[in-house]
Amino acid sequence: MVHPDPQAASRPRSSLPARDIALLLWAAFLTACIGTMVFFALFDPVLLAHDDAPPPWLADRMTGYACGFFFFWILCSVASLVTAWMIDRRPAQDDL
Amino acid sequence: MAASDPDVGLYAVSQKIHAREVRGRFNTLRVIATCVLLGIFYALPWLQWNGRQAVLFDLPQRKFHIFALTFFPQDFYLLTWMLVIAALSLFFFTALAGRLWCGYACPQTVWTEIFVWMERLTEGNRQQRIKLDAGPWTFNKLWRKTSKQVLWIGLALFTGVTFVGFFTPVRELFPDALAGELGGWELFWSLFYGFATYGNAGYMREQVCKYMCPYARFQGAMFDRNTLIISYDAARGEPRGSRRRGTDARAQGLGDCIDCTLCVQACPTGIDIRKGLQLECIACAACIDACDDVMDRMQSPRGLIRYATQASMEGERTRILRPRTIIYGCLLLLLIAAFAFATGHRRLVEVDVLRDRNALYRQVDATTLENVYTIRFVNKDERAHTLHLAVEGLPDVQIDTDNAAPSIGAGEGLSLAVRLRVPSGSVQGGRDIRVIVTADDDERIRTVAKARFIAPVTP
Numbered sequence: 219m220v221h222p223d224p225q226a227a228s229r230p231r232s233s234l235p236a237r238d239i240a241l242l243l244w245a246a247f248l249t250a251c252i253g254t255m256v257f258f259a260l261f262d263p264v265l266l267a268h269d270d271a272p273p274p275w276l277a278d279r280m281t282g283y284a285c286g287f288f289f290f291w292i293l294c295s296v297a298s299l300v301t302a303w304m305i306d307r308r309p310a311q312d313d314l
Numbered sequence: 315m316a317a318s319d320p321d322v323g324l325y326a327v328s329q330k331i332h333a334r335e336v337r338g339r340f341n342t343l344r345v346i347a348t349c350v351l352l353g354i355f356y357a358l359p360w361l362q363w364n365g366r367q368a369v370l371f372d373l374p375q376r377k378f379h380i381f382a383l384t385f386f387p388q389d390f391y392l393l394t395w396m397l398v399i400a401a402l403s404l405f406f407f408t409a410l411a412g413r414l415w416c417g418y419a420c421p422q423t424v425w426t427e428i429f430v431w432m433e434r435l436t437e438g439n440r441q442q443r444i445k446l447d448a449g450p451w452t453f454n455k456l457w458r459k460t461s462k463q464v465l466w467i468g469l470a471l472f473t474g475v476t477f478v479g480f481f482t483p484v485r486e487l488f489p490d491a492l493a494g495e496l497g498g499w500e501l502f503w504s505l506f507y508g509f510a511t512y513g514n515a516g517y518m519r520e521q522v523c524k525y526m527c528p529y530a531r532f533q534g535a536m537f538d539r540n541t542l543i544i545s546y547d548a549a550r551g552e553p554r555g556s557r558r559r560g561t562d563a564r565a566q567g568l569g570d571c572i573d574c575t576l577c578v579q580a581c582p583t584g585i586d587i588r589k590g591l592q593l594e595c596i597a598c599a600a601c602i603d604a605c606d607d608v609m610d611r612m613q614s615p616r617g618l619i620r621y622a623t624q625a626s627m628e629g630e631r632t633r634i635l636r637p638r639t640i641i642y643g644c645l646l647l648l649l650i651a652a653f654a655f656a657t658g659h660r661r662l663v664e665v666d667v668l669r670d671r672n673a674l675y676r677q678v679d680a681t682t683l684e685n686v687y688t689i690r691f692v693n694k695d696e697r698a699h700t701l702h703l704a705v706e707g708l709p710d711v712q713i714d715t716d717n718a719a720p721s722i723g724a725g726e727g728l729s730l731a732v733r734l735r736v737p738s739g740s741v742q743g744g745r746d747i748r749v750i751v752t753a754d755d756d757e758r759i760r761t762v763a764k765a766r767f768i769a770p771v772t773p
Contacts, residue, residue, distance in 0.1 A: 237525065240526075241525060241526065244526050245528075248528070255393075256390075259387050259390035259393075260387070260390070262376060262387070279373060279374045279376070280373065280374060280497075280499040281499065283373060284499055284502070284503075
């Protein structure tokens, strides 16, 4: 489909504005909350540490939960950021 | 154009909306809802039940206490279920009466209400606030702004610590907080939640509803012609225009709207409801209160702006019972009933039987063969129980354990090494067995766990 806006083609590439970043972080936050809840309902940070897989300082539950949450948040943010960036930079012929 | 567009820029520096304070039925309703909901939030952690905190999501111990009930990670599906019920209730009430949640119950609305009240207390009413913001930094402005910040930050911190009090015992948390001795994570999450409250209710306000709330984006899908929405009666109001009090508007060719714009000034999201329902409308009904007040003074009937359905606005009858509400309602009832049943019939004692990983079996002596297990018990009941073990599926089995009648306190767990012995040769190869756990003092407690007993194929 041809873009109805004739200026669209010549419009400079937008970088992601701060508001979009905030939105992205917020959506990632919500997803991370759900991820953290499900993950730690199934896995106990203390038991995870039994096999010496995670470092011992993670074996404290509060630290384990918090680090898990931030891990999920960062992970979701990175995925969203890459998605948003790639949509933003999609080659023009995709629109045709 | 761009300069006057309130939506340009970051959340915090967007043009601030100074909503005019209103009085009226719906405002009273919201104030009551605010008091009740915030009262519950701030008071709930302090309630005691059977000598412990009534509502405590004890993350370090991996137990959720909610009054008489204690939930363990195994009950996670109940939590998921509850969230599904919450979501479906939201759909149901949205289909029925629009954004009731947004207008009266959403934490964003409720905390904003309190923060705006504090702003009004320190900076005055709408006119005074606009003047104050536009004016130079005098001592008066500094004093008022500082008092507002002190109130805001104080409430935000209190809110943050209370929030953490749902997860760690609040009666230890508050003295620690006052003494400045909070643990690392407790301090971090208190400040995290406090800052979120401060930012959301103090500065971002309607921006949260407009840009951040996922519900705001999809609630329109639940609406139909019979959904209760805030409606401006254009047929009655238009053409709008100012007139002298006591003159006959109809004779001048005018409708009932006197174009005083109070409905616009009262709107916390800064929209003009007279343009019809908009995505930004959180159905707080502040415009209804504002307009009703004006209609009273103009001696016109109330309800130029009112809660109404599109159908009723077009002269049809509003249908409350319709496929959408019936389906949502039935699903909701079904889920709630099943949830209540599942919660009520939860196994009070959970039993996990784990085989010893090191040895398949052990020949104790010439005549006896043994398998070793670790049995984990979790007592979800409100009181302690002494448990009994029995095994089905093995001939002449002997149960050997250090603690034949383990006693487990309310909400506690226990691991026990158990050795099952059978005469050599009575079992060949693997065999499925059942471990049955009962309690003397309560017939309801009977948990059956499956396990496997292994013996050599040829004795």
